[in-house]
Amino acid sequence: xxxxxxxxxxxxxxxxxxxxxxxxxxxxxxxxxxxxxxxxxxxxxxxxxxxxxxxxxxxxxxxxxxxxxxxxxxxxxxxxxxxxxxxxxxxxxxxxxxxxxxxxxxxxxxxxxxxxxxxxxxxxxxxxxxxxxxxxxxxxxxxxxxxxxxxxxxxxxxxxxxxxxxxxxxxxxxxxxxxxxxxxxxxxxxxxxxxxxxxxxxxxxxxxxxxxxxxxxxxxxxxxxxxxxxxxxxxxxxxxxxxxxxxxxxxxxxxxxxxxxxxxxxxxxxxxxxxxxxxxxxxxxxxxxxxxxxxxxxxxxxxxxxxxxxxxxxxxxxxxxxxxxxxxxxxxxxxxxxxxxxxxxxxxxxxxxxxxxxxxxxxxxxxxxxxxxxxxxxxxxxxxxxxxxxxxxxxxxxxxxxxxxxxxxxxxxxxxxxxxxxxxxxxxxxxxxxxxxxxxxxx
Amino acid sequence: xxxxxxxxxxxxxxxxxxxxxxxxxxxxxxxxxxxxxxxxxxxxxxxxxxxxxxxxxxxxxxxxxxxxxxxxxxxxxxxxxxxxxxxxxxxxxxxxxxxxxxxxxxxxxxxxxxxxxxxxxxxxxxxxxxxxxxxxxxxxxxxxxxxxxxxxxxxxxxxxxxxxxxxxxxxxxxxxxxxxxxxxxxxxxxxxxxxxxxxxxxxxxxxxxxxxxxxxxxxxxxxxxxxxxxxxxxxxxxxxxxxxxxxxxxxxxxxxxxxxxxxxxxxxxxxxxxxxxxxxxxxxxxxxxx
Numbered sequence: 020x021x022x023x024x025x026x027x028x029x030x031x032x033x034x035x036x037x038x039x040x041x042x043x044x045x046x047x048x049x050x051x052x053x054x055x056x057x058x059x060x061x062x063x064x065x066x067x068x069x070x071x072x073x074x075x076x077x078x079x080x081x082x083x084x085x086x087x088x089x090x091x092x093x094x095x096x097x098x099x100x101x102x103x104x105x106x107x108x109x110x111x112x113x114x115x116x117x118x119x120x121x122x123x124x125x126x127x128x129x130x131x132x133x134x135x136x137x138x139x140x141x142x143x144x145x146x147x148x149x150x151x152x153x154x155x156x157x158x159x160x161x162x163x164x165x166x167x168x169x170x171x172x173x174x175x176x177x178x179x180x181x182x183x184x185x186x187x188x189x190x191x192x193x194x195x196x197x198x199x200x201x202x203x204x205x206x207x208x209x210x211x212x213x214x215x216x217x218x219x220x221x222x223x224x225x226x227x228x229x230x231x232x233x234x235x236x237x238x239x240x241x242x243x244x245x246x247x248x249x250x251x252x253x254x255x256x257x258x259x260x261x262x263x264x265x266x267x268x269x270x271x272x273x274x275x276x277x278x279x280x281x282x283x284x285x286x287x288x289x290x291x292x293x294x295x296x297x298x299x300x301x302x303x304x305x306x307x308x309x310x311x312x313x314x315x316x317x318x319x320x321x322x323x324x325x326x327x328x329x330x331x332x333x334x335x336x337x338x339x340x341x342x343x344x345x346x347x348x349x350x351x352x353x354x355x356x357x358x359x360x361x362x363x364x365x366x367x368x369x370x371x372x373x374x375x376x377x378x379x380x381x382x383x384x385x386x387x388x389x390x391x392x393x394x395x396x397x398x399x400x401x402x403x404x405x406x407x408x409x410x411x412x413x414x415x416x417x418x419x420x421x422x423x424x425x426x427x428x429x430x431x432x433x434x435x436x437x438x439x440x441x442x443x444x445x446x447x448x449x450x451x452x453x454x455x456x457x458x459x460x461x462x
Numbered sequence: 463x464x465x466x467x468x469x470x471x472x473x474x475x476x477x478x479x480x481x482x483x484x485x486x487x488x489x490x491x492x493x494x495x496x497x498x499x500x501x502x503x504x505x506x507x508x509x510x511x512x513x514x515x516x517x518x519x520x521x522x523x524x525x526x527x528x529x530x531x532x533x534x535x536x537x538x539x540x541x542x543x544x545x546x547x548x549x550x551x552x553x554x555x556x557x558x559x560x561x562x563x564x565x566x567x568x569x570x571x572x573x574x575x576x577x578x579x580x581x582x583x584x585x586x587x588x589x590x591x592x593x594x595x596x597x598x599x600x601x602x603x604x605x606x607x608x609x610x611x612x613x614x615x616x617x618x619x620x621x622x623x624x625x626x627x628x629x630x631x632x633x634x635x636x637x638x639x640x641x642x643x644x645x646x647x648x649x650x651x652x653x654x655x656x657x658x659x660x661x662x663x664x665x666x667x668x669x670x671x672x673x674x675x676x677x678x679x680x681x682x683x684x685x686x687x688x689x690x691x692x693x694x695x696x697x698x699x700x701x702x703x704x705x706x707x708x709x710x711x712x713x714x715x716x717x718x719x720x721x722x723x724x725x726x727x728x729x730x731x732x733x734x735x736x737x738x739x740x741x742x743x744x745x746x747x748x749x750x751x752x
Contacts, residue, residue, distance in 0.1 A: 114682040116579035273721065274729030279677065282474045282718045284601035285467055302581040302680035309583060313593050315602030334583035334678055
């Protein structure tokens with residue numbers, strides 16, 4: 020593969036500059052461009068053709084590096100020690116790109132608020148575009164490791180996460196997951212080196228199941244795309260709902276990634292359920308909510324969900340007004356930390372944060388905390404991981420949380436109602452929700 | 463499954479197919495006449511959609527935005543044809559794929575720089591921003607969907623007339639069948655190529671604009687529509703407008719009904735159909751057998 024041309028995606032500037040939006044988008048372009056080129060080559064022949072040139076260049080480079088090392092060894096070593104390499108695998112292109120932006124912004128804010136250093140060391144960020152393609156995840160992750168990252172942050176998508184785990188599972192490379200909720204990461208594939216600052220798909224849905232049962236609903240139809248995050252979310256909802264006597268009327272799975280949901284409205288309209296639980300996020304949530312509204316089903320069949328209105332209220336407009344969802348965050352949570360976070364975020368980026376920004380922010384705060392606790396010595400992995408585990412998110416915008424033994428957040432869940440472009444806090448419906456972490460050997 | 467239910471699903475499928483035809487029809491003509499595998503065709507759809515969203519905000523009206531965006535897409539296509547495409551007509555397909563895939567990346571990045579990577583919604587324009595009530599067990603039907611379906615049908619009729627009743631259409635058909643012979647008869651093929659390219663791109667842009675109040679805009683629209691469009695071109699036969707029309711409707715309906723009848727295969731139903739069509743009629747379902 021053509022690693023040399025990926026140089027543009029590496030930023031060795033201090034945090035502040037490396038994170039500047041111009042830099043990010045340029046990097047996104049370069050990394051996206053190169054990797055997609057590799058995809059395009061499709062023929063082995065083109066890759067083989069490229070590799071000839073690359074290997075020659077690499078030999079030259081290696082030679083030059085040796086010569087340089089011989090001359091300047093002491094200086095090089097000191098500079099290396101000063102800089103902490105953090106790999107980032109988030110989507111810079113495609114439909115999930117805006118989640119990557121929100122997470123990156125949150126992380127930047129947290130680190131900048133602590134002076135832009137991690138444990139006194141400058142940070143060298145190495146960013147690759149995940150392209151939200153699970154098939155490319157193992158290779159991209161391995162590339163980050165080869166480039167000397169012993170901390171990796173990512174990804175957004177559950178499928179990509181499973182690909183990353185194949186490379187990082189059982190290693191000493193620290194993985195911080197700022198979004199992807201695949202249960203396996205803190206379940207059967209959990210490990211000392213794997214931390215999640217967001218949620219598990221099961222965990223995010225289970226409180227909603229309990230809540231609807233407590234409201235007195237007995238029959239609910241579930242709907243999602245037929246992919247890992249969707250089925251795990253429906254599973255969590257179903258377990259919560261059934262634990263208080265609820266029953267699933269029908270479980271609809273749409274082929275991933277079908278864009279037009281109107282044909283499903285016909286099906287839902289004929290449903291005998293009392294409500295719908297839908298798992299959609301981002302663009303699909305916009306389409307689903309708008310089409311649900313247009314089909315006139317809001318009054319006949321109340322719609323509930325988790326991510327359904329997160330970061331999408333502007334695009335959904337009136338169709339989302341009044342929708343009730345449960346999440347581990349609400350825009351106007353009555354914590355001082357949340358108010359401070361929101362005004363700092365707005366000042367830094369000119370936009371309002373959402374739950375993805377919060378998860379990025381907590382990931383940044385976690386890095387700051389742990390690097391400080393070990394005095395910047397992240398090479399002592401047992402100590403560094405113990406420091407990460409000891410994190411207490413007391414100043415998190417979402418409210419205090421800590422890691423479970425499987426290293427997934429133990430956190431509260433809130434009922435929110437969409438009103439005037441905000442997901443407004445109504446009440447706390449579940450406290451200290453812990454993922455069951457099935458199959459995790461750490462538990 | 464009641465009769466009304468089935469009828470409504472067929473209507474949904476036809477709507478899906480008619481929109482698809484606007485994109486795939488142009489793609490098929492460009493492929494058939496110009497011989498270019500244009501992976502960037504979906505990008506015109508994407509730009510149509512994003513321009514519809516953006517211009518509606520700027521002008522405060524979808525109806526004002528529509529002509530403006532059509533002109534912009536047509537101008538963009540004109541520029542690309544003059545600057546790039548006309549130099550590669552005689553090159554092998556690999557060159558087409560490389561160039562147009564590069565264009566896909568550039569155009570998508572341009573979109574990202576011009577606007578952002580977020581998802582944006584657009585309300586259906588007045589007076590069509592409402593839904594018809596159909597009955598108790600049926601969903602309301604958004605009027606905009608009917609309008610779009612009807613409009614696409616009119617356009618398809620217009621294209622049929624253009625293709626079969628005008629000199630221009632005859633020249634295009636001649637070019638698709640035997641380009642050298644058409645040139646020998648004095649048909650100015652470079653000009654013809656330009657017109658067909660711009661027409662195809664503008665139709666794709668129009669489809670994107672019509673779909674925006676239904677589907678919203680977000681990154682990745684181009685790839686989504688391109689793949690299905692190629693399926694339509696393959697099933698309908700390269701360069702055949704009527705074939706593309708027929709194939710788009712069949713695929714739209716099959717894609718929709720498969721979700722109800724065989725949910726387990728809903729994701730692959732369209733591709734199975736393509737496979738069957740390739741075995742049965744590799745030249746296209748409406749092609750004359752040689």
